[in-house]
Amino acid sequence: MATTAEATEITVTEEPKLKPVDYKSDLKPIWCPGCGDYATLSAIHQSLARLGVPTHMVAVISGIGCSSRIPGYCATYGFNTIHGRALPIATGVKMANPELTVIAAGGDGDGLSIGGGHFPHAGRRNVDMTYIMMDNNIYGLTKGQVSPTTPAGDTTKSSPYGLGDRPLDAIQLALAYNVSYVARGFSGNIKHLVEMIYGGLSHKGFSFIHVASPCPTYRGIDRFKEYKERVVYLDDDHDATNPLTAYQAALRDDGKVPLGVFFKQERPTLTDNCEAISRKALANGQPTIEGIMDQFIP
């Protein structure tokens, strides 16, 4: 039987730490067997648990696509929105309540094609949120058409004679867009992926994690093996504070897919900037709603 002292000790211990499973919703994912998105989902749950943020303080926002189903599989607040618009919606969420941990998630088509116009601006605003792009080089939800990252020459349902267009490189774009945390993980290495996502969640500013997440259904089961052979890890002495070395690492032309944190920079976030603006705006005192009418008096 516990002594009184022990009982007291128990009541003052911290609340039980959240486990990855606590971030898992009751909905069962309907992804294809072998899909890289399972690993990414698990990595998100593990990263949130490591961060220890309560579920009600997390909002997971997505667009449309296979990977955009992810908010439904999290026991947090979630918003499965429309194609391409995860980033502006997530920005709105963060600005309305800066206390929240905000994750935007989606695929390569969602983020680089239909929603490609929002990525640069989330970067330049440095919205304090984490953007996870699960890149499977294909449109999976619509069953196998070309995506903006499908390699040139590939035949797909919408490129029966082979694709002429060149693929976009998400890491190079993120660096060009001045994203303040740029990293890549691989669905075949969850442990490393957790490091990348946890790093992004802990980063103050806009963090981007590109996840190589091969599609077994429309890209073939071999693609996973092929990726496994192609991935390499950035050197331990890679200088992630230097944009030049970050670009060099991203511009590899030996067919290898480097994983790791390419670039990381601390700079004021959109929230910081809004606070600074607010201080300037209040330099002459706080007006009243009624008093505003005086500015219309001639």
Next chain:
Amino acid sequence: MDVRDFTVAVVGSGGDGAVTCGEMLTHAAAGEGLYCFMSKSFGPQIRGGESFSQIRMSEDMVLSQGDRVDALVVFSWPDFLRFKDEIELKPGAIVIHDETKNKDFPDGLPINEFLEPRIIHVPFTDLAEEAAGNSLAKNMVMLGAISEFFNLPVEGLKQSIAKKYKKKSAKIVESNCAAVEAGRKYVRDNHEVESMPRLSYEKSDTKMVMNGNEAVAYGALYAGCRFFAGYPITPSSEIMEWLSRELPRFGGVEVQTEDEMAAINMVIGASFAGAKAMTCTSGPGLSLMQEAIGLAAIAEIPCVIIDVQRVGPSTGIPTKSEQSDLLAALHGSHGDVSKVVLAAADVEDCFDVTCLAFYISEKYQVPVIVLSDQFIGQRMEAVPRIDLSKRKSFERIKPSIQEGEKYERFKIDNGGVSPMAVPGMEHCEYLASGIEHTESGSPTSAHSIHEMMNKKRFHKLDDIREDLTFVRRYGPEDAEVGVIGWGSSKGAIKEAILRAEKLGMKVAGLVPQIIHPIPYDKIDEFMKPLRRILVVEVSYAGQFYNYLKSYYPVPDKLMLYKRSGSKSLTVEEVFQQICHAMQSEYVL
């Protein structure tokens, strides 16, 4: 000759300050307590282009821009030609121009001589150089001259000069006032003013001067809007500019986005997270926002979208007004969308309707589109101070869920509205989505649930129809003929009805503030006893007429007066249609 109601138009090139003059006259009039209405129009150039302002003032409420002007001031006749369609003279109108310019029309000025205008030369430029040492002060000379000719509020004018230029220097205020005096003296020394139309009025309490866009922005701030995202577009940008200045002073955030899709989606995100949020745009932007408006409807997220309409389609005529976004606002999104469309009718109404939009949006968790237009948005009006205590506001219904209890975000209880949790609230984590969903928010493709959820979402529109009974009705109960219009047509309709009334005609008018859900009962009640009903709108395709027709088995007694925009609706044209309706032989 005393008049109670005076209208003057000023036309010139960019450097002439035709619009600045109009603004100063408006401030002057409001400063002395007059009602005032100033519309302005620009050529397409950003700087240095031709511009025109028309100012109407009276001690009585001013309802429209004034069809025909008592006086016309022309700095440059070639510029006048650009606005010829928009400026009409009263018979015997006074036309004042600068004789030091205008050698371009040796065969006579390009105005209608049948109206026997009285043409007066005033050497604005020379007088400005003499009095202020600067020809740029010619517009101040002009203001002084016309205040002397027409008994316009000269004290108010000097006050508005002092206020406008005080930041520059005392010297500039002084030289501008000297220029005004020079204009006045020139008129006193050279002209007989007794035969002029001279404004007769008593001074009263100072009024505010606002344009419709400012009134929208202030209405939003008052209603509790604390997040705004928008993309610049003519003629709505002033709303964003005003809020970018004022929101940070009230703990709010303004973001200028990369495009209109980002704007509406940020607004939806901010509202999902608990902020009262709004965006504003014009026609092209509304087209881009349509998909997201459907998202707000199915995810039941409150948001307010202001559309300051301009001439469409496509780029259309960006600086001119039209009422042709109505069907896009009503039916633009794909799918069965439960949303609300409101219309502002004048500057003061912009404040009211914006407040109402937030009230409806927050109470019923629906997207609300407010239709304004360039005519209201960019015109200035003198309005009395707004009585804020009369305006109602609403705070969203939130759930109270205990640990272990299951929160169902889209629970169907009586009515269509379910308590809405926001991220940060414990035990209420839920999934919002654009995909059809169950009461708890899980995605579904079941017909029965889709049917049930549509019913829930459309139920709100019935409740809104019950909740909001306000309609604007003018004219006697026993009217024979009625006029129905919407939005900015109100001024011309109301004034035309008053004119008809003076002539003994029994005419009534109806201008609903809420367009969708359409207040059937009120419209039906209005229409029933009338012999003839005239629908008036500034849309070539007759969008409002077609909308009404789609809701009513409309009787043959409905007549339509419609035309394209780019020119404000005038009292005269509505009045003529009323006369036509009165004479028509149709008998019920």
